[in-house]
Amino acid sequence: MTTTLPANDVTAVTESVRQRYSAAAEAPEALLCCPVDYDPQYLKILPDEILEKDYGCGDPSAFARPGDTVLDLGSGGGKICYITSQIVGAEGRVIGVDMNDDMLDLARRHQGDLARTIGYDNVEFRKGRIQDLGLDRGALETWLQSNPVSDPASLERYEAQVAAMRRETPLVGDDAVDLVLSNCVLNLVSDTEKKQLFEEIFRVLRRGGRAAISDIVADEPVPDHMKSDPELWSGCISGAMEEEEFLQAFVDAGFYGVEMVKRDETPWRTVEGIEFRSVTITAWKGKQGECWDHNEAVIYRGPFRETRDDDGHLYRRGERVAVCRKTFEILTREPYAQYFEAIEPREPVEEPTPFDCAGLQTRHARQSKGLEYDATTEVSCGPDGCC
Ligand SMILES: C[S@@+](CC[C@H](N)C(=O)[O-])C[C@H]1O[C@@H](n2cnc3c(N)ncnc32)[C@H](O)[C@@H]1O
Structure with missing residues (x-):
């Protein structure tokens, strides 16, 4: 050594x-x-x-x-x-x-x-x-045993073999x-x-x-x-x-x-x-790709006043932030899910439009529910209700 x-x-x-x-x-x-x-x-x-x-x-x-x-x-x-x-x-x-x-x-x-x-x-x-x-070095070493490199021509064959192995196997x-x-x-x-x-x-x-x-x-x-x-x-x-x-x-x-x-x-x-x-x-892995707007939003739960992702997007505690489908899926799964509430639209979006992920915006609750939404309900006492 x-x-x-x-x-x-x-x-x-x-x-x-x-x-x-x-x-x-x-x-x-x-x-x-x-x-x-x-x-x-x-x-x-x-x-x-x-x-x-x-x-x-x-x-x-x-x-x-x-x-x-x-x-x-x-x-x-x-x-x-x-x-x-x-x-x-x-x-x-x-x-x-x-x-x-x-x-x-x-x-x-x-x-x-x-x-x-x-x-x-x-x-x-x-x-x-x-x-x-x-590069599969085991396979390459086996090939070299019957195809030793000893001159310029065999060197070229070796280089072609390496390229083919990388491409095909x-x-x-x-x-x-x-x-x-x-x-x-x-x-x-x-x-x-x-x-x-x-x-x-x-x-x-x-x-x-x-x-x-x-x-x-x-x-x-x-x-x-x-x-x-x-x-x-x-x-x-x-x-x-x-x-x-x-x-x-x-x-x-x-x-x-x-x-x-x-x-x-x-x-x-x-x-x-x-x-x-x-x-x-x-x-x-998986944040790369196009951004489409499905009228989805997230709310950062805390405990910090605000947090940023690696692309600089800012999430303030409690604020409804509009996100594209890709970001919505990322933030509502591991490892982020514990920090975010997922807000889906009341009506699914049938024709999503491109979403500008460069600057995140807030999404009003009305946008998620729909402008026409005017329901009035009784107190909810189901298993998830509050009484
Ligand atoms: C510190 S040991 C760890 C072995 C095993 N992961 C363990 O937990 O016991 C490092 C191992 O990595 C291999 N190794 C080191 N550098 C490598 C490289 N560049 N490519 C492939 N294997 C490598 C060594 O041959 C050795 O088996």
């Missing part, structure tokens, strides 16, 4: 991470471990070899639901995949991606036995780099999964490839899909001399993003509802006074 790492040298970062995790697949490495409380009911069936080689820092599997198709980035020994397999059930699927052959071997070694114990086989492990989920296609998970891996991707990594997470999720990511973040910028240290890189330190930068990366990739759902108070490690701790972030 090199003694210093040129900061942001993609090849050097990849190599230092590969060597470290190959060794960690052979024998447990205490320095890479971070205590996590997984739901014990899902651990009972896992072999010791997988439990001992747990290099996660959180439990994103808790965000999986029955029937989900789930992608686990940097699946390591397969623990999160096998936990998630039990949560999503026979109707769901789990795909683990890792670039390390030794980790993939470890995860696959137990697949048959675990499928028999669980009662179904809904897990698969694929070889690839998580910042480039379009991507490792993970567009809009392919309901949920992207990752446990302590994003920090291992070089800084220059981090933007692409978040864009890849966004690309593979279907509209309405979500990401749940546990990772290590720093409370201050990591200085260059620490970024040049291969031990610190592969040890989940050098590539840790700052807390705010980490959240913003999801927003920049196009996600909405980005939330820090867990932040460990106690740092996992402190290096030169910089605290490195585990956080778990959830984020949603």
Whole structure:
């Protein structure tokens, strides 16, 4: 292993991470471990070899639901995949991606036995780099064995093969999964490839899909001399993003509802006074697209006097704000639903018109009820009534 790492040298970062995790697949490495409380009911069936080689820092599997198709980035020994397999059930699927052959071997070694114990086989492990989920590296390596690159002509054939594989048989296609998970891996991707990594997470999720990511973040910028240290890189330190930068990366990739759902108070490690701790972030895909007016509105319940979404729209507590169908659907589902009242029009709109989402406006109660509405009712004493 090199003694210093040129900061942001993609090849050097990849190599230092590969060597470290190959060794960690052979024998447990205490320095890479971070205590996590997984739901014990899902651990009972896992072999010791997988439990001992747990290099996660959180439990994103808790965000999986029955029937989900789930992608686990940097699946390591397969623990999160096998936990998630039990949560999503026979109707769901789990795909683990890792670039390390030794980790993939470890995860696959137990697949048959675990499928028999669980009662179904809904897990698969694929070889690839998580910042480039379009390329199936396992398939490419197999192709290279019979098509080695040795001259300009074979180089051209190789490049054409890579392009064809990306187009026709991507490792993970567009809009392919309901949920992207990752446990302590994003920090291992070089800084220059981090933007692409978040864009890849966004690309593979279907509209309405979500990401749940546990990772290590720093409370201050990591200085260059620490970024040049291969031990610190592969040890989940050098590539840790700052807390705010980490959240913003999801927003920049196009996600909405980005939330820090867990932040460990106690740092996992402190290096030169910089605290490195585990956080778990959830984020949603689906705010892109056209805005149509269906005469719908929302009321922000509080507790703050006002709040803004990532696109700058302002919601004042108690105010009826006119929203397009897309925003209405977003604000009345997870993760926003608990903060908003949904106001639907008394009569559905048959011919919706384009809605200008640039500046939100209030919507008078009369607009929702209809100008002609003049009902007078008795006191309501039904199950939802107030007496
Ligand atoms: C800290 S371990 C976490 C493993 C697993 N998620 C867990 O909870 O035990 C990091 C894993 O990510 C893999 N990895 C690191 N960088 C990667 C990359 N760019 N693409 C794919 N896998 C990567 C490593 O090979 C290793 O298996």
